[in-house]
Amino acid sequence: MDDEPLICLPGQRLCLCDKTYTSGQGTYERQGYIYSQLAGYVDIVEKDGVKIVEVHSSGEQTVVPAQGDIVTAQISIITQAYAKCFIKCVGDTVLRRPFRAIIRKEDVRATEKDRVEIYKSFRPGDIVLGRVLPITEAHVYQLTTAENELGVVIAHSERGHPMVPISWTEMQCSKTFIKEQRKVAKVLPEKISKDFMQSSK
């Protein structure tokens, strides 16, 4: 970031829209000019010789999940065919209001799709990482966990104690050592795991 960030307001004309400059996040193009959509600061990103003009909001951004985003969600209801959940974070941004989403049985994992059982993959209350699928139905977001890095990251055993992953299909209760089945995400971000291990003590 520059020492003096360039502050702009909605509707402010930023520059001409031509071969070198194109409109990016937080801006719009009208009659050959790029205008700002937000109150924030201007950022210019160079990509393939094109300068993308972006405006970043100063405070929290208003985000809605979009196709391809990695989201953090909490499972609320499981059925035979799908698990319902609430999206709590999109990327690093924490949402003030959760969005509803579902994970269908066939999107739980990449292999042996026909042998997936929802109850062996997720339980209500689990925190999962998922990727947003293209929006087909009008209302609900669909998520997939069919990647190694996606799946359950935080779960509690039936007794209510936190569990530790022991394989990509199993987690173990830290108190009772009972194993439960889950679709476990492979990589845990270091910090979160550390935080949780500490707090659970």
Place this chain on the structure above:
Amino acid sequence: MAEQYKSLHPVKYYRDYLSHNIRPDGRVFDTFRPVILNTGSIDTADGSALSKLGQTTVVCGIKAELCKPKAESPNKGFVVPNLDLPPLCSPKFRPGPPSDQAQVLSQLINDIIENSQCIDLTDLCIFPDKLAWCLYIDFICLDFDGSVVDACIIALVGALKTVKLPFVDYDAALDNIQVNLENTRPLPVHSIPVSTTFAIFDDKIILADPTVEEENLCTGIIVIVLKDDELCCVHKPGGSPLSSDELLGCIEKSKKKVPLMRDLLKTALQDVG
């Protein structure tokens, strides 16, 4: 990262803080948030005040209207308090009729007004069985960040102190009402109730003046209202059980707040004159 942690596991987030004897907003368990009181700034109301308790903001406006007293109590006026929790003040609330929470709090405030006897209903009578004042006391929460009752009671007292009622001449024979706007009198306020909210966290830690997050995560709420040295409300609607010593401890803590509130009110009203 902390944000996400808080969003996904709020209870643990809080426990981590509280285990170090501090609350996420930097207060220790017993401290109250700063209080701001502004009085008489809305002149369409007959009395008004705005109170801020940390972020929690409540505006109280009093409108006086004339009406006929009830046949059962011909020498009493009316006080009609209502708390509105509009969708403006928090994403928790939806437009429409008052939520259960708003109703419960309205009634609690009504009880406090009644129990503390801060308004003597006979003061509101103009002519027995014929004419009396009806005070519509409307509270609107502008920012819902916990301990709303406390903020309401502060605003209530501030607003009551600014009420000025015009003189009314009532001719019983002709049933004629004459209002004299030039000549007004203040409403006698007989006591100053001071309310304190406590939250019980994890069945044992008692937090004074909780924020909305603390209220959501806690396992019980206590509201204690004092007027001078007397108690006029100890309201604990369920939640984690407490020993009587713990409850008395809360009363002791809230007692300390009384002189502070009294001074605040005095200072606030001085400027209005």
Place this chain on the structure above:
Amino acid sequence: MPIDHKRINGPEDTLPYQLFTKLNRKSLEQKYKELVQDGKRHDSRAPLEHRKIFMKTGVVSQAKGSAYIEVEKTKVMVSVFDPREIPNRQDYSLKGEIYCEFKFAPFSCEKRRLHQLDAEEKQYSQIMKKALEATVCRHEFPNFQVDIYALVLHNDGSALSAAITAAGLALSHAGVPMYDLITSATLGIQKDTILIDPTTIEERICRTPFWKEKEDNEHGLVVLSMLHTHNQVAQFYQSGSISLDKLPHLIETLEKACADTIPVIQQCLVKHVIKTIKKSSNVIEV
């Protein structure tokens, strides 16, 4: 009036005491004359002078974005919330929706307002919605709804304009993508007198048709909202009866008033942006 079982009810019928005051019954003619005396209005403003505006963002901590506007005595709070799923919606809409609610606090006007939205409030909500739809990039949040709530704490005229201006500020504060900054202004007209930013008393005089029988019984209120950079009209509302010939002049006057408000909004937003940037850079440094 049916009893509301979800509120504490007072006695059945109460009357405002103002009904029984000794009124110095001035004729309408006289009132009109007193509207502007020696080129000054009752609050010693010139007819085309706007009252001072104070604006602040971030007044509601629980909301995504919020703004407070004070036009001398008129005080309005607006809060804006994150997009949410549209309740009971069956079909897919490419553009997001805006939900507006404009409410007068019960004690904000001379006559006590009831808690339920009345016809006037519903109409104002609609006007506000239309005005804001023009400035919000609704395609950025398809199938979602942004809630905007405006609450008038004290009404001393031109409350709708104040609410629209504040809502624009609150939306921008909330980080909702917008095409432009929006400002709004009100104007009252009675016969030949044109008053910018009328107070409650002036509004009332302008609303009443005084000389019904005469031909030039022009009277009424005009509210205009403008998009600043693109210089486009976002909303136009007129009540009463105004001749078509006069309209261009009125619009011109209002446009100017709208433009005059822009610096206040800009200042307020820039202040907010600087503050948050400082805060975040502080965090990074630490």
Place this chain on the structure above:
Amino acid sequence: MSNIRKTIVSNCEKTFLLKNLAEFNRLDGRAFDEFRKVEIEFGSDWGCCFVSLGKTKVIAQVSCEIQQPKSSRPGEGILNLNVELNPIAAPHFEADRQSNEQVQLNRLLEKCLKDSKAIDLESLCIKNNEKVWAIRVDINVLNHEGNILDCASIAALAALAHFRRPDVTCDGEEFVIHSIKQKDPIPMVIHHYPVCITYSVFNSGLYILADPTLLEENVADAFLSIGLNAYKELCGLHLGGKADLSPEIIIQTANKAAARASSVVQQIKDAIEQNNEIRREQKDGFCRLANKRDPVELVEELSVYLDQWSTKKKKNKRKSKEPKDEQIEQEVKEPDITADIKPLVAGTAVLVPKENDDGDAIKVWDTSESEDDAVEFVELPHPKVETVDIADTDSEEEAVIVLNADQKTKKRKKRLT
């Protein structure tokens, strides 16, 4: 949403019930025209009574306040009835929500008690055009085991008959309300005692069951509710549902209901009498209920009912154990109701197919609603006076005030802070 927590009547329950009806048996062992036991208890407050009709239980409370009379009836008091279907009575009832069922019950009760002019409203007037007593009857349904209407009508009537309002005296200008301790309260003036008697209709009137239970109500094609007083005067008749009944059946049923009505009214009067005597000694009210153990209350098992059933059968005739087509005709003549009906419907009713879908209670109610127009009214013994809706005139008055308010406030001087 109203279907949440709704108990569904299964097809086998339905067929079982209908099969039993074909053999002239009811599941609880009652005869077709037999009613469940009515019990009336009064509380310590005036005008409070708890009525059970079998296991259906209702509490009614009468309250009064002084109001301005309706401008169309300046010399009459006001009577309001309000039935509440609480979730305590059945889990699918929702609190604070007017269901169709509730509206219908309210209307039927109003027809029976209010429109029949059973209560003397003129005696409730304190000062013409100024002050009258407004009487309100709140009927809270506590347990829904069928036939709420009858139970509620008994409760409402008993409560009204028991109620006493405080005395009011007037010394020229002032009205003084005397508390109950100061002056003896005044009972209501009741011209006649009307109650509702409900029947369930199966197979277009082939079987008509008095005082239906919950299951019978849900399976029945229609219900016939007759408002009657002890003098055999009709106070409202309502046929809801989808049965094609011949007028003769209705009249015959109404005749039978008349006998029932007079016995119920007698019971109400006796209960009040008895209560008045008890009141002198103790004022415990409902506390008596606490230690009361009604053996019938504890009967829960179906087997017990079945025992009863067989004993009843024995009384009837041994023959019924071999149900043969010809024999039914003979058997039919035993209980008097069926004997009444049989000849009328013979031939037509036999092959009416019974509804086999899961048409539960709601359905029955709904259809009855849509057929409201088809409801047959039998002329009331008292001339029915048209109630003029005064809402219009009222609101006009209000509007005038509001207008004035606006204009006057305009001239109000601005107050300084």
Place this chain on the structure above:
Amino acid sequence: MEATKYRCNLDILSRPDGSVLFCEGKTTVIAGLYGPVEVKIQKAHIDKATVDCHYRPKSGLPGVEDRLYESFIRNTCETSLVAALFPRSAVLIMLQEMQNDKQLISCAVNAACMACLSSGIDMKFMFGAVTAFLTKDEELVLTPPIIDKDIKALFVIVFESTEGRILACHTEGCFSKEQFNQAVSICEAQCINVFKFFKQTLLDNK
């Protein structure tokens, strides 16, 4: 001091899973409980049962005042029920006022506890409520004074049965801290009788 007389009739209603007619002195309340039953989706919790309470006055429609009672009883029941056992379901507690002799709240709380007990739903502990009255002569009594005006303050205190801690508390009127303390201790003593009565009733009903 005359002891308050408790009387009750269990399972007075056939529809609810548990019901009771409960008398405390002359105050009488009928309570019924359904649960766990189906819950509206908007109200469902993923980790526990939703506890809902409906209080009905015997005359008039329930108003704002009754909402306060409802929330008081609802929260008390929610704390004592093991709600975590029935996620995504509802427990409905319904109360009907029958007769009021100034001990309505405590009677309603006790009736709610009896209804829970009679339905057999899992509970962490029993709860019992006692009403104490402070008269104009600054005297604490458990039996309601005959004249309303003699009451200076009123205390309703709810205790749990395991350690005798205060579960809920509601007061009306003004009083000193010492008087409150005193009221707590006399209520505590009386509450033992309430629990005794609960246990005896359940034994008798076997």
